[in-house]
Amino acid sequence: MTAKIVMIGGGSGLPVIIKPLVQQNVDLTAIVTVADDGGSSGLLRDYVNIIPPGDIRNILVAMSEGDQDILDLFQYRFKTDDDFLAKHAVGNLLIAALTEMTGDISQAIAKLARYLKIKGHVYPVAKQPLILHAETKHGEELKGEASITAAHQALDHVWVVDNEGNQDIQASPEAIEAILSADLIVYGPGSLFTSILPNIVVPGIREALQKTKAKQVYIANIMTQKGETDAYTDAQHLQVLNKHLQAQLVDYVLTNDQEVPADFVDYQKWGEISKQVIQDPEAIEQEGAKGISGDFLALRDAGAFHDGQKVTDVLLSLVEE
Template identity: 35%
Template sequence: MNTGKSVRKKFLSKGPKIVAIGGGTGLSILLRGMKEYTSNITAIVTVADDGGGSGILREDLDMLPPGDIRSCILALANTEPTMARLLQYRFKEGSLKGQNFGNLFIAAMNEIYGSFEVAVRETCNVLAVTGKVLPVTLEKVKLHAVLKNGEKVHGESNIPLINKAMSSQIDHVYIEPEISFPMKEAIDAIEEADAIVLGPGSLYTSVIPNLLIKDMADTISAADGIKIYISNVMTQPGETDGYSLWDHVNAIIYHSREDLIDYVIANVEEIPEETLKKYSEDGATPVIFSKEDEEKLNSIGIGIIKENLIDIKKNYIRHDSIKLCEIITRMAKEKRAKKAFD
């Protein structure tokens, strides 16, 4: 048994260096699959969240929001099932109602060490995390949106709600403070990566906020690793209503630079009607791409990888993380081999 674990650990340690950038459920699903292929993973996570339990802790304790960080830590953790359940537990009654125990754990570590950076690192150590989980910045950034109707929305959690209520679209998002600096460890990981992955996840509230941090877009663009954007399977009400694949990519380019992405991974698998019906009631539709989208992407040097990537569980649509990670790992290994040959 121990020999098998040792062999597997050695195998994973030789895997490609993967940097995954984003936040929310999409990033944690990707990470859960990726740790089966390599232990050289760095998750760079947005800290713009200001809603729910994370928002309360952010306000009450003047700390960075722990929610997305917690989800990524648990995705990469190698811990007992009971511990995993404990850290996912959400209180149902009393003054702690709605709070997640894992968030409180990170908050306690933050108080003990007096540093969010150290708190995250020590939490990763306690839970035997594969790779690293890093906040993109240690500064308390706030996300704002300007809608196409001219209205401004303040706060990450308000953006999809107010935008949906106004039936507008997002023109652009920005952060305050306008100049916020990334963690050096995050920049180093990007520079050393075989592959840098954006998404999947909420376009304007999970993916793009990371690119607004000073030097992040330029560092990604200049890095030797292959740059991959994983397109969402479904549009997100209040954020990407009616968006095509090109619309997603164009929004990223608008907030960063045209040479940021080498490849887009897109789903081409049809989704069962009964599942689509549930999503359509909320206003979500499949993200599709036309020949015109493909031509636009190719014209700026972005390749498209088309694959069946749907995983439906309990009528919820998710990416098939195993298929997704197989594609990313293969591309990263090819890039590493090419670098070694050059």
């Protein structure tokens, strides 16, 4: 029987794991945040009133078994001096166009999935654009993912509202069904407060995560994120996740134990100063989870990333247990 794996997140972290995972005999689903308001995605959500397409585009490409030339075109981003089209990715424009043509983001994604020959399912966590809000440790309220990231303040919790400010939001039924029927739920890797948690706080998603019989795994980030998780241990990431889940639902935490060379990461290129996430296995156990420590490190592009194949091997072993 084919294992059903559901990945929850957004940003650039999920595709790293998805690419090797789709090569396995699994039924893979990605549930993606719709609260991105920066760059091309932010512009399209404001002018066309659709959910931000960037994260969906990247995951579609990661799941695709299509022609590489088509994928390169789908990912092509217009140059900054192209004025009207500046910074827009072709795939974002196609998602916007198909959403307008079909009147439904799910139908738009389904069409693109056929065109790109994807192996898996991609569901937005909700079918309407959402606005992320955060409260800092000092009680200040921040609005919008881009503003939250730029503020560089310690965060306490997040929530989402629709464009009218309402918190009564409907999660995508497909996303809820995928969670309830899953064998394994995987959180991340990705920005904790702006990629993972914006999915969990959508009404209906948390309840499904509390109800599912699936094992649940958190892939801890290799590096901290400025303004979001400064000096966080792997256990502190988990504590925040469990706080938003309103229960100790996570069964396993995957943490990299290989040292990132001090002079390897180009902090100027990646736009932030970060430090390697410290392991705290005892605190992980206190949060009701089992720590899985290993060499999950891939050094490339002057940055520290997860080795997708090594993480995939562990995820498959957990499914088989």
